[in-house]
Amino acid sequence: MLHKLTPGALLALLSLAGCAEDLAPADAGTLPPTSGAFTHETGADGTITTTVDATDAEAWQRLDLDSGRSVDAGWDLAFRRFFVRTNGGVSGTAGVQVAVAEGAFEDVTRAPESGWSAARPDGEADDDEEPDTAFNDGEDDWYDYDPETHTLTPKDRVYVVSSSEGRFFKLQILGYYDDAGSPARLRFRWAEIAAPMSTLPDAGPGVTPDAGIGDAGVTPVPADAIEVDASGTEWVYLSVAAGVVAVTDPATSTDWDLALQRTDIRTNSGSSGPGFGGARRDERGLAFDAIEDASTLGFVTDAVRDGASPGRIETSVNPAFDGEGGSPAWYDYDPSTHRVTAGDRVYLLRMANGDHAKLRIWRWEDGVFHLSLAPIARRIETATLEVNASASDAWRYVSLRGDGVVEVTEAATDAAWDLGLSRTRLRTNGGTSGEGLGAAAESAATAIAELTSAPESGWETDVDSLAEGPPGSPTYSGNPALAGWYDYDPATHAVSPRAVVFALRSADGHLAKVQITSWADGVFRLQYAFAGPGATGF
Structure with missing residues (x-):
């Protein structure tokens, strides 16, 4: 059974705590039954049980363990929803550290010698921006989460907190819901215990909480934002x-x-x-x-x-x-x-x-x-891309705007592609090949870096052309300016790319350049660059 904490009960509690010679006596009679969002009770074993209303998703409820009061400055722990923040490390200047104790709550009578940590920058184990603490780090939080019921259950764990005044308190979180099932009503029990036999390691310089828009110590918002x-x-x-x-x-x-x-x-x-x-x-x-x-x-x-x-x-x-x-x-x-x-x-x-x-x-x-x-x-950067266009009955499509090879279902209406390839055939997204603004022109450049501006003439859009092969071969939609990208040796049937750079218009009408650097049985290796919207040169 729990009773409201009265000054007399607090005196009894503190007299029990005073039995340990290393315990600094608390200021008897100063702990209020209610302070801000915090309500304190005392149990039959003399420990304090506190309930905090942490339902406000924007406001932190800050507790000074040394006085049991809700405070704005000099706090030790802060609560918001299921987050528990500590006033040390990247979260504040009070030097508060936390360790996980071994054993049951009743058996923890002295702070541990090791395992202490202060708040540290948010890691990648969770999706929030809160500093990582012994209570919340995304890997071993104070609770277990049930994805089916979306409920939090406290782990059977005892924490020890070093306060801003250098005292030590054991703390165990008992629940996250009130009797009606409402969340963010954290309930925990705590009591002062003896200091460790050795001095705690320095937690390092603290971070002054941001007084502006940002949360304390968490990616503060610049003043000029x-x-x-x-x-x-x-x-x-x-x-x-x-x-x-x-x-x-x-x-x-x-x-x-x-x-x-x-x-x-x-x-x-x-x-x-x-x-x-x-x-x-x-x-x-x-x-x-x-x-x-x-x-x-x-x-x-x-x-x-x-x-x-x-x-x-x-x-x-x-x-x-x-x-x-x-x-x-x-x-x-x-x-x-x-x-x-x-x-x-x-x-x-x-x-x-x-x-x-x-x-x-x-x-x-x-x-x-x-x-x-x-x-x-x-x-403007030059990218390199390999495209397997070896199938004679299919086209592969490339976005020169940065996406590389793209999957296209209806090439005639899809604006995602700029260059199409099939064996030795090439097309742009314009004319008879697509609804885009695609076009191509052969430049005088022999290396891709040499082409610095758009050609003034020679631009062509796609038309229906005869496919390579014997008389009677079917036509295909392609770009005439790109048809001469290779040299063909009839003796060896070898196809080799010419040292030539082509200027292209993307499907949305912007300038790009392409050079084919190798070809092997339909597998192209390309270099390309995209000037960007509105640009007339590279």
Whole structure:
């Protein structure tokens, strides 16, 4: 049976604790029965049992173990939903450390000599952005999670916490739900115990909690970040140069580069706008400030999202932010708390005019974004690709915009491809081969680096041509400018690529260049580069 903790009961409890000669006596009579979100009770064994209302997904409930009070400063543990934060390491300056003790709660009477840890940067074992602690690290959390019932069950584990005042407390989490089954009502028992026989190792310099928008010690939001309220039903439009802008008709305007609405993101491209926009995640592992340029390859344009999946509406978005294609969305979602947190990811943008920018979303709070957006340089790189086009009755298709070989079902209507290959035949996405703006021209360059600008003449679109073979061979749709890419030796029947570079127009009409460096029985090796939207040279 549990009783409310009275000053007299607390005196009795502290007199029991005082039996251990190494125990520093607590300040009797100062622990309130209720303090903020915390309610304290005392059990028959003299330990304190505390219940904390941690249901607010945005606010931390901070507890000072030395006084048992809810505090803003000088706290030891903080609670929010199922997260338990400690005031040390990357989470604060109080030097709080935690260790896992061996044995049952009743048997733990002295703090352990080893196994101590302070809060450390978030690792990759979980999907949140919280610092890793002895309570939460994604690999061995304080709870077991049942994916079928979506419930949390505390592990039978005793923690020992070194407080901000250098005292030691054992703590065991007993439950996460109240009697009605409501979550985030953490209940734990705790008591002061003797200090370890040796001095604890230094936890290292603490991190002063961020006083701004960001959580303490967790990727603080830069002071110059932009705050954008996209919590309503209307889209909010941004320009890299001007920030939030008013747009009357986004479907025809190139005054905007990025649009936000709740968790959805658009760029001025594809199904969202008339611009040269696009996006992709930066995979170089660089910090936001360290990114100075971006390759022209690999940008994804906007498309209408299928609304068939639960919780998703049919709307125009950029797939790079939406978690399609096997890559994560820009945010992390916790299904047990329904909490959205911004992922630790930097995105590369193509603006409406085709220039490049970088984007980092630092925080998201119910539709309010805190983000950084800045222009960067455009970098043109040469890629190498091998394409097996050895089947005479099939075509292989390539995107010169960065996707490499792409699967195409209806080549005549699919805008995903720029170059088609089958044996020695080549085509572009234009003319008789596709609905795109594809075309090709042979240049005077003999090496791919030599071609620096688009040819002024010689551009041809696809037409129906006779296939190689005896008289009566069928026709095929191909590009005449590309037909002379190889030399043929009739004596040996050898096909060898000429030292020639071709300029191409992609399906969306932008400049690329291609050189075939080898061919073996239908297997091509290509070098190619994409100038990017609006560019007239490399």
